Amino acid sequence: xxxxxxxxxxxxxxxxxxxxxxxxxxxxxxxxxxxxxxxxxxxxxxxxxxxxxxxxxxxxxxxxxxxxxxxxxxxxxxxxxxxxxxxxxxxxxxxxxxxxxxxxxxxxxxxxxxxxxxxxxxxxxxxxxxxxxxxxxxxxxxxxxxxxxxxxxxxxxxxxxxxxxxxxxxxxxxxxxxxxxxxxxxxxxxxxxxxxxxxxxxxxxxxxxxxxxxxxxxxxxxxxxxxxxxxxxxxxxxxxxxxxxxxxxxxxxxxxxxxxxxxxxxxxxxxxxxxxxxxxxxxxxxxxxxxxxxxxxxxxxxxxxxxxxx
Amino acid sequence: xxxxxxxxxxxxxxxxxxxxxxxxxxxxxxxxxxxxxxxxxxxxxxxxxxxxxxxxxxxxxxxxxxxxxxxxxxxxxxxxxxxxxxxxxxxxxxxxxxxxxxxxxxxxxxxxxxxxxxxxxxxxxxxxxxxxxxxxxxxxxxxxxxxxxxxxxxxxxxxxxxxxxxxxxxxxxxxxxxxxxxxxxxxxxxxxxxxxxxxxxxxxxxxxxxxxxxxxxxxxxxxxxxxxxxxxxxxxxxxxxxxxxxxxxxxxxxxxxxxxxxxxxxxxxxxxxxxxxxxxxxxxxxxxxxxxxxxxxxxxxxxxxxxxxxxxxxxxxxxxxxxxxxxxxxxxxxxxxxxxxxxxxxxxxxxxxxxxxxxxxxxxxxxxxxxxxxxxxxxxxxxxxxxxxxxxxxxxxxxxxxxxxxxxxxxxxxxxxxxxxxxxxxxxxxxxxxxxxxxxxxxxxxxxxxxxxxxxxxxxxxxxxxxxxxxxxxxxxxxxxxxxxxxxxxxxxxxxxxxxxxxxxxxxxxxxxxxxxxxxxxxxxxxxxxxxxxxxxxxxxxxxxxxxxxxxxxxxxxxxxxxxxxxxxxxxxxxxxxxxxxxxxxxxxxxxxxxxxxxxxxxxxxxxxxxxxxxxxxxxxxxxxxxxxxxxxxxxxxxxxxxxxxxxxxxxxxxxxxxxxxx
Numbered sequence: 001x002x003x004x005x006x007x008x009x010x011x012x013x014x015x016x017x018x019x020x021x022x023x024x025x026x027x028x029x030x031x032x033x034x035x036x037x038x039x040x041x042x043x044x045x046x047x048x049x050x051x052x053x054x055x056x057x058x059x060x061x062x063x064x065x066x067x068x069x070x071x072x073x074x075x076x077x078x079x080x081x082x083x084x085x086x087x088x089x090x091x092x093x094x095x096x097x098x099x100x101x102x103x104x105x106x107x108x109x110x111x112x113x114x115x116x117x118x119x120x121x122x123x124x125x126x127x128x129x130x131x132x133x134x135x136x137x138x139x140x141x142x143x144x145x146x147x148x149x150x151x152x153x154x155x156x157x158x159x160x161x162x163x164x165x166x167x168x169x170x171x172x173x174x175x176x177x178x179x180x181x182x183x184x185x186x187x188x189x190x191x192x193x194x195x196x197x198x199x200x201x202x203x204x205x206x207x208x209x210x211x212x213x214x215x216x217x218x219x220x221x222x223x224x225x226x227x228x229x230x231x232x233x234x235x236x237x238x239x240x241x242x243x244x245x246x247x248x249x250x251x252x253x254x255x256x257x258x259x260x261x262x263x264x265x266x267x268x269x270x271x272x273x274x275x276x277x278x279x280x281x282x283x284x285x286x287x288x289x290x291x292x293x294x295x296x297x298x299x300x301x302x303x304x305x306x307x308x309x310x
Numbered sequence: 311x312x313x314x315x316x317x318x319x320x321x322x323x324x325x326x327x328x329x330x331x332x333x334x335x336x337x338x339x340x341x342x343x344x345x346x347x348x349x350x351x352x353x354x355x356x357x358x359x360x361x362x363x364x365x366x367x368x369x370x371x372x373x374x375x376x377x378x379x380x381x382x383x384x385x386x387x388x389x390x391x392x393x394x395x396x397x398x399x400x401x402x403x404x405x406x407x408x409x410x411x412x413x414x415x416x417x418x419x420x421x422x423x424x425x426x427x428x429x430x431x432x433x434x435x436x437x438x439x440x441x442x443x444x445x446x447x448x449x450x451x452x453x454x455x456x457x458x459x460x461x462x463x464x465x466x467x468x469x470x471x472x473x474x475x476x477x478x479x480x481x482x483x484x485x486x487x488x489x490x491x492x493x494x495x496x497x498x499x500x501x502x503x504x505x506x507x508x509x510x511x512x513x514x515x516x517x518x519x520x521x522x523x524x525x526x527x528x529x530x531x532x533x534x535x536x537x538x539x540x541x542x543x544x545x546x547x548x549x550x551x552x553x554x555x556x557x558x559x560x561x562x563x564x565x566x567x568x569x570x571x572x573x574x575x576x577x578x579x580x581x582x583x584x585x586x587x588x589x590x591x592x593x594x595x596x597x598x599x600x601x602x603x604x605x606x607x608x609x610x611x612x613x614x615x616x617x618x619x620x621x622x623x624x625x626x627x628x629x630x631x632x633x634x635x636x637x638x639x640x641x642x643x644x645x646x647x648x649x650x651x652x653x654x655x656x657x658x659x660x661x662x663x664x665x666x667x668x669x670x671x672x673x674x675x676x677x678x679x680x681x682x683x684x685x686x687x688x689x690x691x692x693x694x695x696x697x698x699x700x701x702x703x704x705x706x707x708x709x710x711x712x713x714x715x716x717x718x719x720x721x722x723x724x725x726x727x728x729x730x731x732x733x734x735x736x737x738x739x740x741x742x743x744x745x746x747x748x749x750x751x752x753x754x755x756x757x758x759x760x761x762x763x764x765x766x767x768x769x770x771x772x773x774x775x776x777x778x779x780x781x782x783x784x785x786x787x788x789x790x791x792x793x794x795x796x797x798x799x800x801x802x803x804x805x806x807x808x809x810x811x812x813x814x815x816x817x818x819x820x821x822x823x824x825x826x827x828x829x830x831x832x833x834x835x836x837x838x839x840x841x842x843x844x845x846x847x848x849x850x851x852x853x854x855x856x857x858x859x860x861x862x863x864x865x866x867x868x869x870x871x872x873x874x875x876x877x878x879x880x881x882x883x884x885x886x887x888x889x890x891x892x893x894x895x896x897x898x899x900x901x902x903x904x905x906x907x908x909x910x911x912x913x914x915x916x917x918x919x920x921x922x923x924x925x926x927x928x929x930x931x932x933x934x935x936x937x938x939x940x941x942x943x944x945x946x947x948x949x950x951x952x953x954x955x956x957x958x959x960x961x962x963x964x965x966x967x968x969x970x971x972x973x
Contacts, residue, residue, distance in 0.1 A: 014522055015951045053383050055523055077389030087384035091320040103313020104388050104395070147389075 002065055004029045004151050004183035005050065010059035012045055019045045021207030023059070027200075032177075032184040034194040037204035038289055043187035044084055046204065047155045050185070051081055063151055077107055080149030084156050086140035090129035094122060094139060101143045113146040120172065134165030138172050145176050152177070154186035158193055170196060191281040201281070205289045215281070222287075223258055224279040227251045229271035236266055243287035254279055254287040311398040317385075318399060321375065322406050325368055329410030332360055333441075334417060363472060365407065365444035369451025370468050372403045373511060377455075396512060400452075404508075407448050411441040439493035442500035447471075449507030450539075456514040457532060458525065459946065467536070510535045524921065524952045533943055537848075537932065540939035544846050551839040564799050564813060564824060568604035572797065572813050572822040575605050596829040608799050608813060668695075668702060668713055680725050680756055690769055694722040694758060701758075703772060716767065718774040720760035797821055845901055848936045901937075908941050909933045916944075919953040 005027040012020040019042040027033045037043050048054040050061045052068040061068040066075045088097060094117065102108045117124060120142070122135050131139060137157065144152065157173075158166045170193055177184065188194055194201060195215065203211040211218075227236060228250030235244040235251050240262045243254040250271075255262065258276070267273050279287070315322075376382045386392045415438055454468025510532040517528040525533070565575035565588065574591040576598065588605040589598040667673055674697030693702045693713065699721025702713040756767045757777070764777040802810045802823075810825040828837040909930035916926050929948070932940040 012522075013951075048383070051383065051387060053387070055520060057523070073389040073391055076387055079387070081383065081387045083380075083383045083387075085380060087379075087381045089317055089381065092317065096316050100313045100316050103311065103316070104390055106389055 002029075003027055003062075004031075004064055005033070005153075005185055006060075006062040007046065007050070008060050008062075010046070010049060010061060011057045012042070012049060012054070013057060014045075018207055020049075020056070023204070023208050025202060025209060025212065027183060027185060029183050030181045032197055032199045033186070034198035034201045035185060035187040035204060036189060036191070036194065036201055036285060037187070038189065041204045042207060043204055044155055047153055047185070047187060051079070051153060077105070077147065078150045080144040080147060080152040082140055082144050082152075082154040082157055084159060086137045086157070088128050088136065088140055088143075091127065093125055093127050094131070095124040097128060097139065097143065098124070101146065105147050107147050108143075109146045109148060112148075113142050116142045116146070116172075116176070120168075132165070133161055134168050137161060137165065137169045141169065141172060141176070150182065152182050152184045152186075154184070156187050156189070158188055158190045166190065166193060173197070191285055195281050203285060203288050210288050211284075218281075218284065219278050221257050222254065222279055222284055223276035224252060224254050224283060225276050226274035227253050227266060227271055228274075229269065236271070238262060238265055242284075254283060311394075314395065314398045315402055318402050321371065322402060325403075325406050326409060329364055329368075329406070330413060332364065333410055334414040336360060336414070361411075361441055361444040362447045364410070365447030366451040366468065366472055368403070368407065369448035369453075370455045370465075371451075372400070372448075373452040373455025373515075374464070392516070393512070396515060400508065400512075404445070404448070404504075407445055411444055412438070415441070439497035439500075442497045442504075446500040446503040446507070449504035449511070453507040453511040453514065453532060453535065456511045457536070458514060458517055458520065458529060463946070471539070507535065522951055524925075525947045529947070533947065537936040537940050537943055540936075540943075544843055544848075544939065547839070547843050551836045551843060563607055564811065564822070565605040565607045566797055566813075567602055567606075572608070573599075573602075573605070574824060575602075575607065593824065594829070596833075608797055666704065666711070666713055673702075674698075678725055692756060692767070692769060694725055696721075696723055699723070699761065701767060701774065703769065716772050716774060718760075718765065718767075719776055720762040720765055722765075723759040723761055726757040726759055726764065845904070846938050848939070849902060849905065850935055905934055905937060908938070912941060912944055916948060919948060919950060921948065921953070 003026040005025070007023045007025040010020050010023040011018070023042075023046060025035075035043055035046065045054065049056050050063060050068055052071040055069060063071075063075065063079055071079075089100070092100065098110060098113055098117075101113070102110050114124070117139070120135065120138050122131065122139060128136065128139070141154075141157070157169060161169060174197060186198075198215055200214045201211065201218070202209045213221075222242070226247075227244075235246070236253070240255050240258055241253050242256050244251045245254075253266075255276075263273060376385055386395060388395065450471060451468055454464055457464050457467060459467070513528045513530075514532040517526050517532075563575055564572060566572050567590070574593050574596070576589050576591050576596075578587050578589060578598075587601055588603055590600050590602050590605065591597065592599055673693060673695050676697055677693050677695040680692035680694065690706065691704045693704075694700070695702065699718070701716045701718050701722050703716050704711050704713045756769060758765050758767065760776070762776070765774055766777055767774045797813050797815050799811050799813055802812050810823070812820050812824070813822040814820055828834045912933055913926060913930050916929060925948070929940070929944045933944070
């Protein structure tokens, strides 16, 4: 199967700082993929390389089978790209923005854009700088979608938006993308949004993916339990433990692919293990990326765990 | 493309509003006079300040604005080629620049301005050519904004040329002289510069601003331009230092006091009192010692008995405006068109320009304007045209000034000078020969050479006559005759850097020795700057300067040079001239040796970085050709960060996947 989006062994550094260190990722057609990661982990770099705006030091990226470094007009026509901060020309009016887009994108569906603006309540005479941040973001999305892209790439579309505006933006996106079969790659660090719309998530950390799985599968494989033992006790060390966070009376363990043998090992020294519950995506994100967080504590990387799930 | 016009409309309208307002007010207003008409560089002209700066700023903004507002990805991610977007966008801005360049002149022509009616197109040419400076500056700004360097570097490199103009008013004058010598060439050069910089800007844009990759072939053109521009500007700086040194050295000469003692002398012009003062200088420090009105400048003679020139016999040059804040009338010959430009300043200090030729058309290209004396003369200008031997007068008190021919017995060949340019004894002799009373003050006499001998012109009476042959000897005496009767200066060495002189009496006895060296702080700084810049600039400049006769300043070699009294200490002779060629070649040897060493070190550095292919030899060759600027450019672009290979990331540093889908 040809993937809509592919990263193959992509390396990129800035000065002495290695940002991407062998990023591999493949997104099949029609999937909505959320690329997560903390600030500065390379989400934007990865997307800019994918869009051909930045060159990789090693490796290749492809969209719809075309190498990003050789994109031409026809390839770009098939890709919608909402840049970080929803770049638009603020001095133009909304109508002028549509004219600009229509004049520079041969496949631009002006009627679709005007209808969408009407539905969103965005006045055409307003200057872009007069729009609220939410309307600005929606306009940015509308002009991108009006070209009917096969692949949509959004770089942190929720950045800087408050919760209400974010919700409006996501609703608009869901509305527009419904049943279109568009492949979507979007980066974000707002996990509640991701849970609402993503089919699959990837967590970028230390230059490569730490997690790449469908959301539903994650929910079935990852669980959280309280581990308590009388007296002072060190945190348990088991390969299935993704994170052990010290709380009052014990540790909150985030576990991956728990089996009965795992439970036996954790309880054999008299410790008690609570019933499992499914962690939120935020908890999972913290479990995988908060290794240097001052409020949390996590296990050091241990080789057996690294290959878990392969 | 109309859509891009919509997008660029804000910037375009802003530039058009500012540019047209400023340039139109310049063309129509008082400031216009400083644009081209004033040849002396008493004002910093609008040429650089307005057209240069406006073009440079606009070019920079057009080149950098998308990056500055983070819209590059948005703009260029479209189903259009980036080249198309780029060129259409650029086309609109170039059109705006052209509009600002030309529209004020069109308006001036349409609205009408009487001084221009006579020959708008003849005299409008140079001004239009000058406005092309804005286009070239626009290209430079655009290129600078697109260089793949850190923002601060791009800003600094773009600001560099303008800083040079500001710091070096002589460059401003040089540009104006260039326009005056050939407006068409200046116009063409600016269009060429604009074309090449815009193209290079495009190359740099395509290569992107990615500083973490080795430079690609697309950047060859911008880098080459950068090197050439650096070489060019360092050459200008070198000339600036040389000019400064020359200015200092020219101000010092040898003079004799009334008591017969000989001193280094400096004449200081007091603009308030409109007079000059003579000071004795300390030969060691060039500090002023005492004012000595009796000091007389000593003439120079090379001892071969062929010629001598004295300061008093020197013809007043056309730069008589020097050190004078305001004159009522100035005229400029414009050889290519044969029209005279007259710059008039009324009492309310408003300037205007009048362009006149002969009644039936232009003067010949050889027409010569009679230079005037120090004192403000009658409002009359005199032109001699050797093409048909005619003399023409224009009286500016006339409500409709025009050139009128003066009858002359013999054909005019060239001007010799006028009263005030000659020693009193010459005038006295002539006066006696002509039978005039000594009470009459012949301040309006001019002398000229004819095909038969010499003639005189009484400007006030508008009459000419022939100078009796027996009087001619007096005039010739002053220009080219016998050995001196008093002390004279001769040069005793051929050092181009530190010329030495001695003063001898007519019997050949040495009275005084003097060797010029940079003494004051300014002289020493200029001297050090010149030496440093002669190492800094491209080694190619020397042979190019040698091959280009226009860039040379004649250096005396046996026969004394007519400009010697003013140029005898000029360090401009260092890089130029036939005589200096040998010395310059020797001077270049250590510089070339240094560059060879630098090229080898560069190659070693590049090998260490991991560079491969042509860049291993291209950079060393560039260094040999362009000198130290090429080495700096190499260091700027070929950085360790650009060569940091992913292979340097050790495998154990790379974190593997934690969770991957099993589905």
